[in-house]
Amino acid sequence: MGAEQSAELKETIRSSHLDRNFPKEVMKHHGGEKLFLCYQCGSCAGGCPVGRLTTDYNPRQIVRLASLGLKDNVLKSNSLWFCTACFTCTDRCPQGLEVASIIRVIRNMAAEQGIVPQVFKELGSSILETGLAYKIPELRLKKREEQKLPPMPTTDTKAVDKLLEATGFPKLIKGQPVKEA
Amino acid sequence: MVELRYAFFLGCTIPYRVTSYEVSARKVAAKLGIELVEMNDFNCCGLPIDPVSHEAMLVLAARNLCLAEQQNLNITTLCTGCAITLRKVNRMLKENKELREIINRRLKEVGMEFKGTIEVKHFAHVLAEDYGTENIKQHVKKPLAQLQVSEHAGCHFLRPMEYTGFDHPEDPTLLKGLIEATGAKYLDYMDKTNCCGFTVIAIDDKISLSLTGSKLGNMQDVGAEAVVTVCPSCFLMFDVQQPRIERAFGKTFSIPVVHYTQLLGLAMGMSAHELELDTHRVAATSLLSKIG
Numbered sequence: 001m002g003a004e005q006s007a008e009l010k011e012t013i014r015s016s017h018l019d020r021n022f023p024k025e026v027m028k029h030h031g032g033e034k035l036f037l038c039y040q041c042g043s044c045a046g047g048c049p050v051g052r053l054t055t056d057y058n059p060r061q062i063v064r065l066a067s068l069g070l071k072d073n074v075l076k077s078n079s080l081w082f083c084t085a086c087f088t089c090t091d092r093c094p095q096g097l098e099v100a101s102i103i104r105v106i107r108n109m110a111a112e113q114g115i116v117p118q119v120f121k122e123l124g125s126s127i128l129e130t131g132l133a134y135k136i137p138e139l140r141l142k143k144r145e146e147q148k149l150p151p152m153p154t155t156d157t158k159a160v161d162k163l164l165e166a167t168g169f170p171k172l173i174k175g176q177p178v179k180e181a
Numbered sequence: 182m183v184e185l186r187y188a189f190f191l192g193c194t195i196p197y198r199v200t201s202y203e204v205s206a207r208k209v210a211a212k213l214g215i216e217l218v219e220m221n222d223f224n225c226c227g228l229p230i231d232p233v234s235h236e237a238m239l240v241l242a243a244r245n246l247c248l249a250e251q252q253n254l255n256i257t258t259l260c261t262g263c264a265i266t267l268r269k270v271n272r273m274l275k276e277n278k279e280l281r282e283i284i285n286r287r288l289k290e291v292g293m294e295f296k297g298t299i300e301v302k303h304f305a306h307v308l309a310e311d312y313g314t315e316n317i318k319q320h321v322k323k324p325l326a327q328l329q330v331s332e333h334a335g336c337h338f339l340r341p342m343e344y345t346g347f348d349h350p351e352d353p354t355l356l357k358g359l360i361e362a363t364g365a366k367y368l369d370y371m372d373k374t375n376c377c378g379f380t381v382i383a384i385d386d387k388i389s390l391s392l393t394g395s396k397l398g399n400m401q402d403v404g405a406e407a408v409v410t411v412c413p414s415c416f417l418m419f420d421v422q423q424p425r426i427e428r429a430f431g432k433t434f435s436i437p438v439v440h441y442t443q444l445l446g447l448a449m450g451m452s453a454h455e456l457e458l459d460t461h462r463v464a465a466t467s468l469l470s471k472i473g
Contacts, residue, residue: 086376087340119383131224
């Protein structure tokens with residue numbers, strides 16, 4: 001995949017590197033609409049709890065690279081997955097960008113190209129199998145009786161799977177690209 | 182007064198790993214007269230897979246909302262992640278006609294329809310707003326005046342502000358009010374509203390451990406004898422991961438982590454054992470000896 005840790009640019013930007021369609025794609029998604037309103041003030045980066053710990057992750061930079069159309073830099077950087085979705089950036093943005101949602105839109109686009117971290121494959125396959133994000137061990141279910149807790153409901157997984165199937169989710173979490181790079 | 186009867190959305194993390202939260206919440210709710218009605222057939226709220234598919238998150242959340250609509254009950258949940266997800270999607274579908282039509286076309290395939298007839302609130306939000314902090318005080322039999330505690334409300338309890346809406350994310354007061362209702366002394370600390378980092382522990386555990394570790398350090402600096410949480414995921418970071426964080430940072434914190442429902446239960450006269458406080462990783466011994 002040639003993944004880089006950080007989305008940071010290591011060379012001069014050439015216009016031939018830019019995919020002008022990419023920001024337009026981001027803006028078509030719910031939460032990504034205001035991408036072009038960013039004036040790079042850095043409120044998002046300043047308040048980012050992860051950005052405080054590592055220079056590899058910087059929401060301001062991801063927004064800038066995305067609006068320039070440096071698609072591969074953002075889609076293929078490992079640090080794209082460092083966002084904790086705490087929404088501090090979204091709440092503090094003076095331009096009203098939903099910064100955390102832009103990160104989510106870009107992650108979704110990476111997933112469509114087959115870039116899906118292992119943890120989401122596990123959570124996803126558990127949801128398809130049981131309806132819940134974690135498979136609750138038999139021992140736990142038995143312990144509920146001792147704790148006088150009501151039994152866990154059994155989810156109609158057929159209905160859940162049917163809903164998820166229509167979104168292309170089962171394919172996504174296998175890491176199969178659903179859109180061309 | 183608001184009808185105190187709710188569809189109880191359990192979520193996945195609590196039955197999987199944090200049943201002390203469920204046990205204590207059910208006991209406290211029963212004593213306060215808040216009825217929690219089981220939601221049969223619920224599925225994951227959708228939040229964990231939002232990073233890979235927003236659309237899949239939407240259908241999962243919408244299906245849960247439809248189940249509660251069929252029960253004709255507002256939803257309450259103990260998990261901040263479930264609360265914000267269901268609350269947000271509920272409002273999105275109520276306000277965005279185009280999105281509602283898309284989701285309803287999908288739901289029709291499984292014989293469901295989103296109608297927009299219910300509301301979603303975190304259980305702490307229910308306690309403060311529907312039940313009322315003043316009414317809670319009436320049930321406090323054993324004020325915890327000897328204790329000084331800090332809060333970690335959790336990001337999804339406070340943010341994004343547009344969808345939580347009931348508290349200020351930079352200077353929250355809701356959980357503070359609930360804690361003070363138990364008689365305990367509330368301690369502020371640096372970076373109180375910062376994230377615990379749970380959501381990225383499987384991506385880069387150093388980030389998560391550092392985030393929680395830094396908060397534990399700040400709580401220790403102000404002399405917190407416990408940290409009060411209202412989220413199962415934050416609880417896992419502060420309690421279950423605490424020994425690992427201590428090893429990684431070469432520090433000793435030994436700060437017990439208490440679900441708000443346990444703190445309230447103690448103040449209402451329930452025992453630590455009843456509230457399963459004795460099942461946590463970090464022993465609450467010193468805390469309990471203080472309140473006697």
